[in-house]
Amino acid sequence: MAIRPTQSDAAPRDNSHAWYRQSIVWLGVLVFIASIVGCVWLIIVAQRYADPELPVSGPQVMKVPVARPPKPDASP
Secondary structure, eight states: OOOOOOTTSSOOOOGGSSGOOOOHHHHHHHHHHHHHHHHHHHHHHHTOOOOOOOOSSOOOOEESSSSSSOOOOOOO
């Protein structure tokens, strides 16, 4: 049994409400891409400018110091 299109099915569609014509969709895509690019940039910068290791003395548990470091003198 073949289904024949009716007159209303054969009419041209109105593409003004298609998802790719909605500006909010493109704004969401733009924000998503910008956040991914920003994350990649932060990873690259963090690898390039690594923090120097802090001198740690005293007891440690799994390479984590147990005691707090002494406070530096605040005298001018």
